[in-house]
Amino acid sequence: MNQSVRRALGRGRLSRTLLALAAVAALAGVGVASSGVAQQRSPAEPATDGAPPAMRVLTQTQYRQSIADIFGADIKIAGRFDPGQRPLEGRLLAIGTSSAGISAAGFEQFEAMGRGIAAQVVDAKHRATLLPCRPANEKEFDAPCATQIVSRYGPLLYRRALAPAEVSGLVERGRVAQGRLGDFYSSMATTLSVMLIQPDFLFRIERVEKDPAGGIRMDGYSKATRLSFLLVNSTPDAELLRAAGAGELHTREGLARQVDRLLASPQLEQGMRAFFWDMLGYEQFADVQKDPTIFPTYTVRLPVDAQEQTLRTIIDHLLVQKADYRDLFTTRKTFLTRPLGSVYAMPVATAKGWEAAEYSADSGRSGILTDVSFLALWSHPGRSSPTIRGKMLAEIFLCRTVPPPPGDVDFAVANDVSNPNFKTARQRLDAHVTAAPCKGCHLQMDPMGLPLEKFDSIGVFRTTENGAPIDASGNLGRRAFSDVAGLGQAMHDSPIVTACLADNLYRYGVGRNYTKGETAWRDYVRASFEASGYKVPQLLRTIATSDAFYAVTAPAADPLPSKNAAPTKISLKD
Amino acid sequence: MNLIRAITLGGAVSALAMTATQVNGQADVATPVLRNGEIGFVVSQMIPAMADASSPDACPEGLSISTNELYKKSLTPEAAAAHDLKLKTALDNAGGGFGGYYDIRTHPEWKNPDGSYICDNPQGGPTDPYFKTAVNVAGEKVEGMNLDGRVSRAGKAAPGGCPAQDFTGINGEAGIDNQFYRAFACVKAYRGEGLGLQGFQADIFNGSWSLVFKLSGVDSLRDDSAIDVGIYSSADSTQFDGAGAPMPNYTYDATTNPRYRTTTKGRIVGGVLTTDPVDLRFTVKFNGEPQAYEHYMRGARFRLTIGADGKASGYLAGYNDIESFYRNRVGYKPEGRNTSLTTLISSLSTENGGYTCNGVYAALQRLADGNRDPVTGKCTSISAAMKVKASPAFVMVPPAAAPAVVASSGASK
Numbered sequence: 001m002n003q004s005v006r007r008a009l010g011r012g013r014l015s016r017t018l019l020a021l022a023a024v025a026a027l028a029g030v031g032v033a034s035s036g037v038a039q040q041r042s043p044a045e046p047a048t049d050g051a052p053p054a055m056r057v058l059t060q061t062q063y064r065q066s067i068a069d070i071f072g073a074d075i076k077i078a079g080r081f082d083p084g085q086r087p088l089e090g091r092l093l094a095i096g097t098s099s100a101g102i103s104a105a106g107f108e109q110f111e112a113m114g115r116g117i118a119a120q121v122v123d124a125k126h127r128a129t130l131l132p133c134r135p136a137n138e139k140e141f142d143a144p145c146a147t148q149i150v151s152r153y154g155p156l157l158y159r160r161a162l163a164p165a166e167v168s169g170l171v172e173r174g175r176v177a178q179g180r181l182g183d184f185y186s187s188m189a190t191t192l193s194v195m196l197i198q199p200d201f202l203f204r205i206e207r208v209e210k211d212p213a214g215g216i217r218m219d220g221y222s223k224a225t226r227l228s229f230l231l232v233n234s235t236p237d238a239e240l241l242r243a244a245g246a247g248e249l250h251t252r253e254g255l256a257r258q259v260d261r262l263l264a265s266p267q268l269e270q271g272m273r274a275f276f277w278d279m280l281g282y283e284q285f286a287d288v289q290k291d292p293t294i295f296p297t298y299t300v301r302l303p304v305d306a307q308e309q310t311l312r313t314i315i316d317h318l319l320v321q322k323a324d325y326r327d328l329f330t331t332r333k334t335f336l337t338r339p340l341g342s343v344y345a346m347p348v349a350t351a352k353g354w355e356a357a358e359y360s361a362d363s364g365r366s367g368i369l370t371d372v373s374f375l376a377l378w379s380h381p382g383r384s385s386p387t388i389r390g391k392m393l394a395e396i397f398l399c400r401t402v403p404p405p406p407g408d409v410d411f412a413v414a415n416d417v418s419n420p421n422f423k424t425a426r427q428r429l430d431a432h433v434t435a436a437p438c439k440g441c442h443l444q445m446d447p448m449g450l451p452l453e454k455f456d457s458i459g460v461f462r463t464t465e466n467g468a469p470i471d472a473s474g475n476l477g478r479r480a481f482s483d484v485a486g487l488g489q490a491m492h493d494s495p496i497v498t499a500c501l502a503d504n505l506y507r508y509g510v511g512r513n514y515t516k517g518e519t520a521w522r523d524y525v526r527a528s529f530e531a532s533g534y535k536v537p538q539l540l541r542t543i544a545t546s547d548a549f550y551a552v553t554a555p556a557a558d559p560l561p562s563k564n565a566a567p568t569k570i571s572l573k574d
Numbered sequence: 575m576n577l578i579r580a581i582t583l584g585g586a587v588s589a590l591a592m593t594a595t596q597v598n599g600q601a602d603v604a605t606p607v608l609r610n611g612e613i614g615f616v617v618s619q620m621i622p623a624m625a626d627a628s629s630p631d632a633c634p635e636g637l638s639i640s641t642n643e644l645y646k647k648s649l650t651p652e653a654a655a656a657h658d659l660k661l662k663t664a665l666d667n668a669g670g671g672f673g674g675y676y677d678i679r680t681h682p683e684w685k686n687p688d689g690s691y692i693c694d695n696p697q698g699g700p701t702d703p704y705f706k707t708a709v710n711v712a713g714e715k716v717e718g719m720n721l722d723g724r725v726s727r728a729g730k731a732a733p734g735g736c737p738a739q740d741f742t743g744i745n746g747e748a749g750i751d752n753q754f755y756r757a758f759a760c761v762k763a764y765r766g767e768g769l770g771l772q773g774f775q776a777d778i779f780n781g782s783w784s785l786v787f788k789l790s791g792v793d794s795l796r797d798d799s800a801i802d803v804g805i806y807s808s809a810d811s812t813q814f815d816g817a818g819a820p821m822p823n824y825t826y827d828a829t830t831n832p833r834y835r836t837t838t839k840g841r842i843v844g845g846v847l848t849t850d851p852v853d854l855r856f857t858v859k860f861n862g863e864p865q866a867y868e869h870y871m872r873g874a875r876f877r878l879t880i881g882a883d884g885k886a887s888g889y890l891a892g893y894n895d896i897e898s899f900y901r902n903r904v905g906y907k908p909e910g911r912n913t914s915l916t917t918l919i920s921s922l923s924t925e926n927g928g929y930t931c932n933g934v935y936a937a938l939q940r941l942a943d944g945n946r947d948p949v950t951g952k953c954t955s956i957s958a959a960m961k962v963k964a965s966p967a968f969v970m971v972p973p974a975a976a977p978a979v980v981a982s983s984g985a986s987k
Contacts, residue, residue, distance in 0.1 A: 296817035338825050342813070345823040347968035351810065 046520035050551025053206035053218065055199075056097040056511050059084060061274050063202075065234040067117055070156045071130060075120050079113040082106035084283060090513045091395055092504065093278045098511040102202065114196030118189040127185060138185065141178040146171045149188055150195075158200040159228075159235055160207075160221035161245055170195065204229065208552050218550045220244035227259065227544055230509035232267035233274035252545070259544040263537055269315050272536070275508050276314050279396060282307050284377060290458055291382040297342065298376070298458045305337050306372040306459070312354065313368060318536040325501055325534040329367040329491040332359040343372055343460055364454055364461050367488035369393065372459035379457040383417055386425050387442060390449030397491065399500035402444060409438060423468035425453055447474040451487040501536075502529045506543050521548045607884030607966050611792050614969030615886055616812055617785040618820040620774050623717035623889060623959035624755050624764050632708040633760035638933060639704045640925045641692070645683030647704070684921065693905045693920040696935035705933025707941065708759035716741035718752030718959035719877055719891040721851075721944075725749035731946075736953035738943035753941040754894060754958030757934070763927030770903075770927060773860055774960075779818070781811030782859035783866065786826045787876070788969040789840070789847070795880050798842045803849045803876075804971060807834035807857045820965040829857075830975040842880070849876045851892065858902075863919075867906075870898040872945050872955045876962070884966035893944030893955030904934050 058066065060081040067075055082103050085096030102110065121130050132152050135142035150170045154162040162170075170191055178187035195201060204225050211217035218226070221236075224244035228236040236244065240258055248254030262268065277283075285307060290298040312335040317323050336357040341348035344365070346357060359365040368374065378392045379385050394400040413422065414432040422428040429450075433442040451474040456462050464470060472483045476490040491497050502525045507513055514522050525542060532538035543549050607613055639647075642661065646654040684691060686698030718741065722732045725748045728739035741750040763770035777783055790802040806828030813821040828835060834856055840849035854874035857866035874892030881887075901907050906916040906923070924930055942953035 292816045296815040296819065297821055299816065339813075339821075341968070342821045342824045347970065348825045349970055351827060 045546050045548060046524050048521045048548040048551050049515065049517040050548070050553050051510070051512055051515050052555045053208055053222065053552050054098045054204070054511050055206065056094075056204040057082075057100050057102060058202055058204065059093060059097060059274075061277070062229060062233055063113075065232075065270060065274075066157075069234045069237065070153065071117065071121050072126070075117055075126075077113055078116055079109040080106075081109065086281070089401060090507055091281075091401075092508055093283065094275075094508040094511055095513065097204075107197070110202060111193075111197050114193040115189070117196060118192035121192055122185040122189045131188070135184040138183055140184070141175050141187065142184055143171060143175065145184075146174045146188060146191070150174075150191065153192065154195065155241055156235060156238070157195050158198070159204070159225045159241070160200075160219075161241075206552070208555065216552060216554055217250070218552045220247055220249045223249045223255075223550045224258075226509065226550060227255075227262070230271065230544060230549075231259070231262040231540065232265065232271040234267065234270070256545050259541060263541060263544075268537075269319060272315060272319060273311050275505065276311060277307075278508065279504055280310065280373070281377065281392070281396065282373070288377060289381050290376070294382050295456075295458045297460075299339065301339050302343065302372070302458070303376065305340050306376060308354075309335055309337075309340055310368050310371045310373040313371070316356075322535055322537060325529075325536055326492040326498060329369060329488040329497070330485075331368075332361070332363075332366050333357075334359060334371070340372065343458065345461070364484065366485050367491070369452065369488060369491070370455065370459075370484055375452060375455045375459035376457065382457060384425060384453060384455065384457050386429060386449030386453055387414075387445050388449070389452050390445030390447065393448045394444060397500055398494070398496050399503055400444070402441060405438070405441070417466070423466035424470055425465065426450055426471055427468075448476055448487065450474045451481065451484045454484060495530075498529055498534055499526045502526045502539060505536075505539060506549070509543060509549060518548065521546075608792060608795055612788065612790050613792060613795070613884065614786060614788040614826070614967045615964035616808075616820055616824065616826055616967040616969075617787075617962055617964045618778065618812060618814070619961065619963035620778060620785065620890070621771055621961045622754065622758070622764060622774065623752060623891075623961045624759060624771060631711045632714060633706055634709065635706055635760075637760050637762055637765075638702075638706045638929045640928050641683055641921070641930045642925055643928075644702060644704055644930055645681075691917060693917070693924070693931035694907065696900070696905070696932040699932060701936045702930040702933030705930060705937055706760035707937050708756045710739055710741065714742070715744050715746075716750050716752050716755050717744055717889070717961065718750040718755065718957070719743075719875070719889055720747060720749035721751040721873065721875075721891060721893070721957055723749070726751070726943075732943075734944075734946055736943045736946055738941070738957070751891075751943065751957035752959050753943050753956045757937040757941050757956065761927060761929045761934075763923070763929065768927065769923070774858070777858070777860055778812055779814060783857060784808040784810055784812045784826060785856050786828060786967060786969045787964070788828075788971065792842070795842060795884070796845050801840050801842065803838050803840045804828070804969075805836045805838070805852075805854060805856070806969065806971065807831070808969075820967075823966055823968060825968040825970060828969060828971045830972055832974040835971075835974060838875075840876070845880050846888075847876060847878045847880055847886065851875045854892065863915075867902040868898065869902065870895040871958070878962065878964065886962075886964045888962060889959045890962045891957075891959035894958045895945070895955050896938040896942050897954065899956075900935055900938060904931055 063081070064077055067077055082100070082105075084093035085100045086093050087096050087099070120126055127134075131145075132148045133142075133145040135145050147167060150167050151162070154167060154170070173194055174187045174191040177190035178184060181187055181190070199205065206222040206226070207219045208216045208222075209219040221241065221244045224236040224240045227249075228234060228240055239261070243249055243254060243258050246254075249258065285303045288303060292298070313331075313333065314328060316335070317328055317331065317333070318325060334357055335354050336344065336346060336348050337354055338348045338351065341357075344359070344363070346359075346363075348355060348357070359370075364370070374392075375384070375389070378389045380388070391402045394402055411432070413419070414428050416422070416428070419428070422431055429442065429446055433439045433446070451472045453465070453470050454462055454472050462470070474481060474487060476487065476494060479490045479493075481487055481490055503514065503522060506522070506525060525539070528542045529539045532542075642657075646657055649657060684693075686692050686695055688695075688698055690698050692699060720740070720743070722735060724732050724740075726732055726735075726738050726740045729737045731737045738751070738753050739756075740748070741752055741755070742748055743750040758764035758770065761770065762768055765771070784807070785805070786808045787803060787805040790804070792798050792801050808826045808828060810826045812826075813824045815821050836852055836854050838850045838852035840847055842848075851873035852875070854871045856869050858869050859866050871890070871892040871894055874890060876888065876890055878886040878888035904920065904923075906920040920931065938956055939952070942956045944953055944955035944957055946953045
């Protein structure tokens with residue numbers, strides 16, 4: 001076992017037994033699953049207790065993707081979504097979805113969006129392709145046709161089979177609507193819009209059932225939902241729902257079959273985009289403003305392209321090239337548009353759209369930390385910020401929690417960029433942190449942010465600040481370096497960075513932080529990630545095929561118990 | 575020295591020169607300005623070199639007048655007032671739009687004796703007696719370049735040229751050849767905020783047309799005795815930032831149309847780029863029209879000072895082909911143009927710009943000082959200069975759509 005494994009596994013927090021297991025995993029031979037993802041013959045995963053089932057509100061991207069997958073990408077969705085909640089601990093929006101509700105204003109938006117979507121589904125343009133039947137007479141209610149429509153979309157929207165009473169209840173709603181509206185398609189639009197504002201659609205409601213082996217387990221549909229949103233960030237497709245209904249997800253082979261199918265699907269990209277979008281905090285670009293008198297080149301398009309640049313780089317690196325996650329911090333390969341080329345001072349041959357590019361060796365850039373997206377997002381409107389950049393680097397990539405500054409801190413020196421005695425950010429921070437209350441936290445942040453000082457508030461390369469040369473040295477833990485390349489290499493070599501990704505991916509999938517009972521499992525995932533050569537598809541497979549990912553404890557109080565009634569026989573092939 | 579070539583992507587690009595400077599308000603930004611011996615530019619400003627040096631004394635008899643104003647001089651005050659009312663009615667009936675001017679093409683003031691439209695046929699009638707051109711004023715300084723290397727006096731022609739009175743330049747340089755200034759200095763459109771001046775710039779700013787150029791085989795932006803220069807129209811709109819400055823280091827494609835791709839040689843001395851004279855054609859768009867006009871400058875050459883930040887400013891000077899200039903910028907009759915629309919534009923332009931088509935044409939003929947036709951003995955081009963600003967850009971030069979026409983370097987005056 002190499003040193004990085006030992007360090008990654010928690011500085012002695014892991015038992016000798018687990019270290020041995022990890023070593024076995026690292027040395028084990030590998031097979032190849034149908035997804036193309038290496039399938040390691042690892043020892044049995046540590047057992048976990050899991051946590052109570054969750055009820056997670058759909059994020060904006062999940063809502064949009066679900067609608068696109070169910071009704072088609074041309075269905076327009078007009079409305080605003082509640083902002084997500086990013087908890088201090090764990091800091092993923094995905095974790096916030098487990099505790100977030102829907103505001104009154106947000107519900108109004110969902111209602112309006114639902115009506116808009118339903119109207120499009122039944123309009124003259126779409127009804128022929130989206131509805132499984134036509135009424136014999138539009139002016140009279142056609143119950144069999146209404147049943148077909150509800151039966152087709154109910155499982156896809158609710159992510160489970162519907163009980164006969166649910167189907168008949170929704171059909172009855174249609175009948176009432178027909179009586180008032182006098183038109184079958186309008187009545188079906190009403191029914192669909194009702195379905196689109198049900199908790200069953202707006203929330204991912206996890207349900208439990210009796211486990212034949214004893215105790216309880218997550219039911220098949222809930223497993224399918226958790227799996228689907230982890231891998232493709234959308235509602236389970238018909239095949240996954242079928243497998244769930246058939247109980248296949250309770251078997252190791254059946255689950256693996258579905259995991260491998262999704263890992264091999266093109267939709268995996270959208271799933272990983274959603275994960276990294278969350279992890280990198282890109283929703284906060286909506287609040288980013290730059291001083292136009294200082295940065296007139298920060299156009300409306302730039303932050304949009306900047307996010308896409310980093311996401312493209314990540315997706316290409318991890319999923320297309322199937323490369324080592326750590327290399328994201330050192331690679332010079334990237335993607336550019338012409339507006340981005342202007343910031344990076346790089347030529348871009350493609351007039352409209354994207355092209356692969358590579359930062360030059362003397363560009364001062366390497367790795368995604370030197371992308372505009374990171375540099376511009378984590379800066380002040382008028383100047384860079386080593387502290388903010390260091391803080392976010394620690395939180396995003398090292399999974400550290402940095403407390404907010406105390407309320408009585410005097411930022412005068414740190415904020416005064418016109419002081420001729422402190423021309424550079426380093427000089428200003430040196431003066432600022434002489435105050436004892438500040439020093440402790442700044443030492444956690446500034447040494448990682450200062451190497452990024454050669455990039456201004458929007459990410460343009462520079463060598464001086466206020467005419468003074470920039471000292472880009474810093475350190476990550478005990479490892480010191482002289483420039484941003486050194487920072488990237490230190491990130492690359494840090495076992496904390498890889499452990500953090502493994503932790504984040506699991507926590508993203510389950511919507512919560514690790515429990516105390518999952519420590520062994522957490523270390524097992526980290527070790528498996530290392531054993532795979534830090535390949536993210538393999539990490540996904542490790543998580544998605546595990547028992548731990550679906551493990552549940554009994555809910556304290558079941559707000560929405562599983563339907564006891566036998567589900568209707570519903571065809572998902574329509 | 576390297577020949578002009580497209581920038582290739584994918585390989586490592588090494589910066590030969592980097593400088594820390596102020597770029598668009600972003601202090602301390604390091605801007606690489608020269609890579610692999612190449613640097614491209616996008617023209618962000620191009621304005622006829624007229625206004626700054628324009629002396630109020632240069633037009634002692636006042637400014638030129640428009641066709642409508644000229645016509646009214648032949649009328650009694652009562653008839654002139656009736657004409658104004660008639661014109662106003664026509665405009666009102668057209669909703670205040672262009673239709674009114676379109677209608678008045680049928681009015682007598684717009685017709686030659688043979689019935690032709692005067693802007694189509696500026697020689698078809700009497701000349702405009704009220705068209706004014708600038709006179710030389712003691713101490714006046716005019717922008718431009720000494721194109722022929724001589725200090726010419728009126729009545730004495732340079733070899734291959736025609737008699738012309740040169741001006742003194744802004745920095746005291748003698749022999750400034752800018753008869754275009756003389757021809758238009760007393761025309762409202764070419765003074766101050768006139769469209770003849772600002773239209774060029776406005777239409778660059780709104781993305782209507784772009785001109786890029788590229789230097790290759792450059793060892794130093796301070797001094798290099800032999801460099802290759804490519805000048806290209808570009809279909810890509812010039813990109814500006816929120817403060818109205820060109821976006822730094824944006825990428826532009828050179829046109830594939832060989833007619834608008836010109837190569838020449840040049841040199842840099844003390845940070846000043848001077849290119850060899852070459853017959854240059856580039857496309858220009860005006861007034862939001864979709865179709866481009868051609869600007870044809872004979873013996874064109876840049877003289878640009880390149881700053882430490884890579885930005886360049888100076889002149890593009892040469893001899894505007896007078897038939898081409900008249901057809902494209904005054905009569906608005908480039909080949910293939912919509913007659914009704916271009917007639918409308920020409921009539922509108924003369925009215926708004928304060929000149930007549932026949933007046934301009936006659937002045938161009940009279941003041942032409944370049945490219946003398948050995949058969950007729952008349953000069954066919956007029957010396958001119960454009961004030962130019964350009965910013966570093968990446969210029970991609972795709973293969974030409976057809977075999978490139980080798981532009982004649984050292985075009986004769």
